[in-house]
Amino acid sequence: MTNTSSETFDYIFIGMGASNCLLLLAMDEKDVLRDKKIGIIEPSNKEVNDRNFCFWSSEKELLSLKLDDLVSSKWQQIKVSDREVQSIAPLYYYHIRGIDVYTKVKEKLKVRNVIYFREEFKGEPIVASESFIIPLSDSKITANKVFDSRPPAYESAKKNQSHLLQSFFGWEIKTDDYEFDTSNVGMMDFDIPQSNYCQFMYVLPFSTSTALVEVTRFGKESITKEASKKLLEDYVAQFSSSYQILEEEKGVIPMSNLKISTLDYGKNWVYTGARANMIKSSTGYAFHNMAIDANRQAASMISQQTFERKKSPKRFNFYDRLLLKILEETPHHGKKIFQYLFKYQSISEVFLFLREESTVRKELSIFSKLPILLFLRAAIKDITFRISMSSPSSLAFVFTIFSLVLSICNLSLIMWGFLVFGFLSIGLSHGALDHLTEKTIKGPKQLARYILKFLVKGALFGLLWFLQPDAAFIAFIAFSAWHFGQTDFKEWNFKQGVPSFLWGLIVLMTILFLHLTETIAVLQQIDGLQIHQVFKELSSDQILVSELSIVFLSLLFIAYHRSKNMLLTFSYLLISTALPLIASFGIYFIAQHSFHGWKHLKNDLKKSNYSLWLQSLPFSSGGALLFILLFFVDYKNYIGEFFILLSCISLPHVLSMNHFYARISSKNKKENNKI
Numbered sequence: 236m237t238n239t240s241s242e243t244f245d246y247i248f249i250g251m252g253a254s255n256c257l258l259l260l261a262m263d264e265k266d267v268l269r270d271k272k273i274g275i276i277e278p279s280n281k282e283v284n285d286r287n288f289c290f291w292s293s294e295k296e297l298l299s300l301k302l303d304d305l306v307s308s309k310w311q312q313i314k315v316s317d318r319e320v321q322s323i324a325p326l327y328y329y330h331i332r333g334i335d336v337y338t339k340v341k342e343k344l345k346v347r348n349v350i351y352f353r354e355e356f357k358g359e360p361i362v363a364s365e366s367f368i369i370p371l372s373d374s375k376i377t378a379n380k381v382f383d384s385r386p387p388a389y390e391s392a393k394k395n396q397s398h399l400l401q402s403f404f405g406w407e408i409k410t411d412d413y414e415f416d417t418s419n420v421g422m423m424d425f426d427i428p429q430s431n432y433c434q435f436m437y438v439l440p441f442s443t444s445t446a447l448v449e450v451t452r453f454g455k456e457s458i459t460k461e462a463s464k465k466l467l468e469d470y471v472a473q474f475s476s477s478y479q480i481l482e483e484e485k486g487v488i489p490m491s492n493l494k495i496s497t498l499d500y501g502k503n504w505v506y507t508g509a510r511a512n513m514i515k516s517s518t519g520y521a522f523h524n525m526a527i528d529a530n531r532q533a534a535s536m537i538s539q540q541t542f543e544r545k546k547s548p549k550r551f552n553f554y555d556r557l558l559l560k561i562l563e564e565t566p567h568h569g570k571k572i573f574q575y576l577f578k579y580q581s582i583s584e585v586f587l588f589l590r591e592e593s594t595v596r597k598e599l600s601i602f603s604k605l606p607i608l609l610f611l612r613a614a615i616k617d618i619t620f621r622i623s624m625s626s627p628s629s630l631a632f633v634f635t636i637f638s639l640v641l642s643i644c645n646l647s648l649i650m651w652g653f654l655v656f657g658f659l660s661i662g663l664s665h666g667a668l669d670h671l672t673e674k675t676i677k678g679p680k681q682l683a684r685y686i687l688k689f690l691v692k693g694a695l696f697g698l699l700w701f702l703q704p705d706a707a708f709i710a711f712i713a714f715s716a717w718h719f720g721q722t723d724f725k726e727w728n729f730k731q732g733v734p735s736f737l738w739g740l741i742v743l744m745t746i747l748f749l750h751l752t753e754t755i756a757v758l759q760q761i762d763g764l765q766i767h768q769v770f771k772e773l774s775s776d777q778i779l780v781s782e783l784s785i786v787f788l789s790l791l792f793i794a795y796h797r798s799k800n801m802l803l804t805f806s807y808l809l810i811s812t813a814l815p816l817i818a819s820f821g822i823y824f825i826a827q828h829s830f831h832g833w834k835h836l837k838n839d840l841k842k843s844n845y846s847l848w849l850q851s852l853p854f855s856s857g858g859a860l861l862f863i864l865l866f867f868v869d870y871k872n873y874i875g876e877f878f879i880l881l882s883c884i885s886l887p888h889v890l891s892m893n894h895f896y897a898r899i900s901s902k903n904k905k906e907n908n909k910i
């Protein structure tokens with residue numbers, strides 16, 4: 236029945252496939268549909284058996300999910316791969332025909348107030364205050380609550396994500412001369428040509444003469460009908476020479492951990508089924524999950540509580556990511572992995588694991604028996620990628636805690652190793668790319684002029700240290716604060732100016748003032764500097780009040796900006812007061828500031844990390860050489876002179892980066908204006 240109504244519906248179901256059917260059954264069972272006006276938008280008449288659903292469950296659970304009358308076959312014995320037949324008691328492996336689900340729903344709905352819209356919903360809803368207006372092909376309908384099961388669309392893949400397909404093609408056959416053993420079902424029989432894929436057979440015997448024989452492939456490309464037919468013919472020929480094909484089943488299920496792209500229309504627009512990520516990415520099973528979800532949703536409607544969907548524990552997402560990556564990159568290893576999985580544990584244990592109901596201990600034991608090197612390699616890649624995606628502030632936070640642990644264990648040498656490596660690599664390198672940001676450098680002449688200017692600026696600042704050390708010190712703090720604030724604010728998308736300068740000042744004050752004794756000790760090594768005398772004369776009470784003021788004002792500043800990254804940065808700066816001054820500064824400078832700066836340069840210059848590093852090499856090694864030379868020339872006053880040299884090479888870099896940030900912000904403005 237089609238309709239051109241503009242009526243209001245209590246519930247609209249977009250799609251009448253497995254998930255919405257299970258939900259309708261659960262809602263009907265719990266009497267949630269009584270006196271409600273229901274609309275179903277579905278292009279198909281749902282009159283063919285378009286899929287068979289299998290899942291494992293206990294009889295008790297099946298009864299509680301009210302699915303028992305739908306089951307057409309069940310087995311308590313399973314033969315997986317090349318292993319002996321095993322009992323999975325108290326579980327059963329159940330089979331439900333899709334058509335039986337759709338028919339039952341239609342029967343149940345006959346006594347309800349339902350209108351079917353035989354079409355695809357293609358548009359977007361208009362969200363009104365308490366309802367949704369849904370534009371259909373020749374009408375607009377209003378819905379108070381919507382269950383949307385349209386097939387999902389996916390966002391583009393991140394490096395550690397995969398999008399594979401579980402494709403299958405099967406025949407329900409009737410044999411003339413062969414008797415199937417109906418006591419057990421055959422799963423994952425890898426005894427078929429792999430052809431560089433991961434593919435296997437299922438045999439579901441429905442009676443002694445009928446069975447569904449299906450070939451399944453996990454991979455980037457789905458299996459073709461021709462390839463499947465050849466494999467099926469060869470496979471069936473092993474046990475029967477003559478048979479008839481009663482039905483064909485084919486399908487493709489996404490095995491994906493990409494983010495599903497959906498819009499949030501509020502709590503009354505509920506996504507269901509595959510669109511709600513109900514398909515377990517590493518197996519393609521969803522039916523059991525959807526049945527539980529449907530029952531929970533229906534129960535929450537009776538109790539009028541907001542429905543909170545159960546999320547998978549994160550570790551299972553991690554395991555799934557590893558397996559999918561291995562199957563994506565080296566599909567031929569699939570056979571070995573699944574054979575090992577079922578070789579060393581019982582099928583019931585594997586089923587528990589796949590249903591995400593196992594314990595961490597059991598999971599460790601399972602992984603220890605899998606081809607561990609494959610998983611370790613995938614795990615290292617996954618973890619490295621995730622670390623590289625974390626914000627530098629989080630990395631710096633983690634490194635600070637790590638350094639504290641090292642220092643407690645008297646292993647600070649390791650921390651210093653990391654810091655020296657960081658300073659000589661990204662620390663110096665991020666400041667050695669200034670020549671690339673100057674768009675006017677086109678040849679060796681301009682480069683030579685640029686280097687000369689760089690050196691002159693540095694030398695002039697050195698002269699200021701010589702003539703007016705206190706003024707040079709204040710200028711160094713001021714331009715460093717400007718630069719640190721500018722880089723962090725750029726990364727966090729905050730407006731530049733006085734606030735970014737204040738942020739830079741907070742960073743420096745927290746590092747320097749909260750290590751006051753060490754700061755004074757460094758400043759004492761600078762010839763002619765007097766400013767530290769002021770701090771030396773402070774009483775311990777005055778120091779405490781100043782420290783508390785810095786913390787309090789900084790927290791106010793952070794609260795005003797409501798920035799998680801700022802809070803994270805400030806937290807690790809506070810924690811790092813338990814480390815030496817140089818370590819505290821080094822962590823911020825290397826793990827946060829230099830990373831931010833490097834990222835901005837990389838994005839603008841559109842070069843790889845390696846190519847940037849190569850281009851920074853002449854200048855960073857020049858800088859490193861200067862620091863080393865200085866050590867040999869005057870190692871007694873090294874700390875003070877290191878400080879001065881650092882400031883002299885910092886000034887031209889800060890000026891150059893200031894110019895760079897101004898240029899990219901005006902470029903962004905122009906691009907935004909064009910849009």
Ligand SMILES: Cc1cc2nc3c(=O)[nH]c(=O)nc-3n(C[C@H](O)[C@H](O)[C@H](O)COP(=O)(O)OP(=O)(O)OC[C@H]3O[C@@H](n4cnc5c(N)ncnc54)[C@H](O)[C@@H]3O)c2cc1C
Binds near residue numbers: 384507
């Ligand atoms: C062939 C096959 C076999 C499977 N076997 C198993 C199994 O054995 N065990 C298991 O656990 N899982 C299995 N799955 C995985 C999963 O259980 C199913 O994919 C399940 O059907 C997902 O439910 P769903 O409601 O999200 O999608 P569907 O059941 O596909 O329902 C979506 C419905 O939305 C309709 N629709 C599509 N677009 C629109 C639109 N724009 N507007 C309105 N309606 C629309 C479709 O016609 C369809 O009826 C199988 C999947 C397939 C494809």
